[in-house]
Amino acid sequence: MVGKTSLEPESIVNNVVSSQRKKEARLNDLEKCAITSEKRSNGRFEIIENELDEVEKNSSLQSKVDKDNGKEKEKEEEEPFQFQKTAPSTNSFQIDPTK
Incomplete structure (x- = not known):
């Protein structure tokens, strides 16, 4: 045999x-x-996060929203819920004990 055929074990292993x-x-x-x-991707994500943080810091809208939220919280704290006092109800079908 001159050359190796593709069916020889050594050739298959190689x-x-x-x-x-x-x-x-x-x-x-x-x-x-x-x-x-x-x-x-992580680098791009960090850049986007940094830009978003800068926009939020410089945004007047965000500060206005924060201020408005603070006012609402103050209003809630100042005015606690109170029950209204009502006159006792009278039943029109009361039984007269003298009769």
Whole structure:
């Protein structure tokens, strides 16, 4: 026999090992891409959060809402709920004890 055929055990093992190495290399590349993508996404998310915080700090609308909420809380604290006093009810069907 001059050359190895694809059915020899050594050739089969070499093909399996080669394909496993290729798969592992591809998985490592995908993992690196995923990590890089996650870092970029986290960076973008932090930028967006920082911009949102700046907008909230500089927003006059937010401060007005906070002030209005404070006034409502003060009103609630100043005016507790009170029951109204009413006259005792009279029953028109009372029995006269003298009869």
